[in-house]
Amino acid sequence: ALDLGRGANPKGYMVDEIWQELAKAKYLLWEHASSKRSWELQSLKEACETALREKHFLDDSQPEGFLDEASISHMKQLEVLRQVFRKAGEADTPGEVPDYLCCKITLDIFRDPVITPSGVTYERAVILDHLEKVGKFDPITREPLDQSQLVPNLAIKEAVQEYLDKHGWAYKVD
């Protein structure tokens, strides 16, 4: 429905409504799969931390509070462990969508990106709105710009889709 709607009228209210519902559904799909994964990862992470700590205290022969090489190495271990689990849970942890996948005006991830002759990429509906209501120029470079000069940035569109496939939390629309 979204693809057909965009073909006919990219700025229409229907397109926006369809997008909202689609995003909501994709988000729910992600949420369901992800909370199960997150729980599993969290348990394992805690089990590892506990096991490593216990092992360190068993092995460690220094008096309490003494910061020796083994203790420093143990703390570094825990730090790396945290990074490892953060990386493993990346798909499930809301973060920041990379700049180049977001419209500089809306600051949201692209839905239908178009590029202007100055090389800047915008959300189609937003730039069309700008050209109609504000003026016929590129919002960032201020170079003269007409609707007919907008080109679909197919490569970025593909990049956005791949990002959403891997980071379902990004479907959440505020």
Next chain:
Amino acid sequence: MVLGSAAKQAEQLRKDGNLYFKKDRFGAAIDAYTEAITLCPNVPVYWTNRALCHRKRNDWLKVEEDCRRAIQLDHSSVKAHYMLGLALLKKQELDEGVKELQKALDLGRGANPKGYMVDEIWQELAKAKYLLWEHASSKRSWELQSLKEACETALREKHFLDDSQPEGFLDEASISHMKQLEVLRQVFRKAGEADIPSEVPDYLCCKITLDIFRDPVITPSGVTYERAVILDHLQKVGKFDPITREPLDQSQLVPNLAIKEAVQAYLDEHGWAYKMD
């Protein structure tokens, strides 16, 4: 323009130097450029020409000296930044060297995106970036491997301490323990994923070269190509978009800045992709 007598002489010496260089007589070339420099020390080209001779003789300290002088005289000298970069790499100053090479590449692309220099600079930059990645990644891999083994050992020991069943008895705790180890393996595999060479995503590659983009440009039909390759196509094959076959002129090419950023972000995370075949 009327050249003063010193400038005229210096220019003649430069020409002499160039001739010696072509004949691989680097010592004689250096002498000629040195004389030119003595007469007119503020001409950047004399310094970069001499630096090139030093490069041929692997005299990297002198290359660095002459390039730094040239840069003082001309901040945008592609050759000076390039050779300075190479000299710094030779000194194992990888980060500084890479910075200079990047500067040379950006300047070079501005002036002549299709020039031979741009390609050469890119090759050297990619080589250096790959080495940087290789070094950092083997360190990371080792760190991950040690930690993984430490976790596996600690979990096993804890399981055997906690487990009160006779050996060989497969109970819930044992099954849960084995599942734990399996998930652990997946976690560490994911954590080390970025360092394992795989396939660069399609949308980051030129459809003609199949290589990751260096300088992507987009056509009015929405397709993105490698700049040097599409320029070549327009010049030698015809003035049309290779994939959609729509009419296409050089002036219609637009730099795909967003994809360029995406490529850089990908290379920062996946340094193995710098490897040139």
